[in-house]
Amino acid sequence: MTSGNPWDNGRRDFFKTSFAAAIPFLMNEDLMPDIISSEPTFSSDGSMAAQKSIIGGYGAWAASLLKPVPSLSYRNPKWKDIKGWHNEALAKAKELIASPERGGLPQVNLEKKYIYDGLEIEELWWQLPYGRATRAVLLKPQGATKPLPAILALHDHGGKKYFGYRKIVKTSDEQHPLLKDHQATDYGGKAWANEVAKRGYAVLVHDTFTFGSRRVYYEDVHGLDWGELNVTNKTDENPEDSEHVEIYNRWSGAHEHVMSKSLFCAGTTWPGVFLSEDQTALDILASRKDIDPERIGCGGLSGGGLRTVYLGGLDPRIKCAVCVGFMTTWADLILTKSFTHTWMTYTPLLPQYLDFPEILGLRVPLPTLVQNNNQDELYTLSEMKRADVVLGEVYKKAGASDKYLAKFYDGEHKFDTQMQADAFNWFDKWLK
Incomplete structure (x- = not known):
């Protein structure tokens, strides 16, 4: 932190310029520190169940609409065969993401x-x-x-x-x-x-x-x-x-x-x-x-990490993926952090079928590194760690635990030289 006012930190530009201009309420500096520093509460099973949230008293209800293990999650016990699961989950993800036709290879x-x-x-x-x-x-x-x-x-x-x-x-x-x-x-x-x-x-x-x-x-x-x-x-x-x-x-x-x-x-x-x-x-x-x-x-x-989630998750030509500074759960976004993120993040209805990290998990068993910052203001640390658990379980069930790694670094939203060195070493391990 460089200032007592959280909006003064240059690294918060990601949502300062993108969202505050669109939501005047968030420009009230007397209110913003309370919004940003508020911590969610948790139920007995460890899931987020805040009575107060960024959507008020509706937060716990909205979070309850999510299934702990969605229907197309590979963690769901009904999925025994990875190929059958992958075909169905990938087809649904593509349907909801609804990419426009690319056409042929451009000149x-x-x-x-x-x-x-x-x-x-x-x-x-x-x-x-x-x-x-x-x-x-x-x-x-x-x-x-x-x-x-x-x-x-x-x-x-x-x-x-x-x-x-x-x-x-x-x-x-x-x-x-x-x-x-x-x-x-x-x-x-x-x-x-x-x-x-x-x-x-x-x-x-x-x-x-x-x-x-x-x-x-x-x-x-x-x-x-x-x-x-x-x-x-x-x-x-x-x-x-x-x-x-x-x-x-x-x-x-x-x-x-x-x-x-x-x-x-x-x-x-x-x-x-x-x-x-x-x-x-x-x-x-x-x-x-x-x-x-x-x-x-x-x-x-950040936004490149978001694009890695979708591209790495849905295109098997990506043989090695490194997602930096963009990993959490849908629950985190419902209750605490949706306002810190661009409209570019969201695919309507997809949370009914996959938790957010499981979009990237569609690439299992291909190598995947996720890099997180412990003080990243865009996410709740506990939910970044929960996302790690989710992806870890997906890779473990696929017998590919060695192909997945999550690392946590001190500091705010960044991809600094130490993180770059670790990312490049991961690329070297799997692409060379």
């Missing part, structure tokens, strides 16, 4: 190629059937000649939707001050995509839906009050001016509920759109001649 365009930081870097772009072009970078060790294991590096949310892949890479000595600050607070001052590439991986990092090149542009929106986004801001000759970027980030956070409702009305979900776009990036990565398609992993912090 990948090379915009620029150069050497930096001991890496060969390709700046790429491709066009999906909707929205503006997706921009990405591919990094690999300079001089590599044989097909490499690969990582699909998934950028975070961080309350910074103006930027996407640039939050976890560095492609020149010149770096936007907001990106430099973000890497300092959340990544130990490192561009982690560069660091893992140096260990012998081809690493693809792309902008995803509503971030960076895929963000919602001012000129494309009609029918909303722009507030502080005045004409000057919309036509700024220097759109990457820090003030301009931060104004955009505040607006885009407040816009999330609009986007989410519109996606629901279209018959899809935000996790479904993420999954579709991340799978297209995976298609592109797997199709390259310079990588080994049987040795592809993925990982990311």
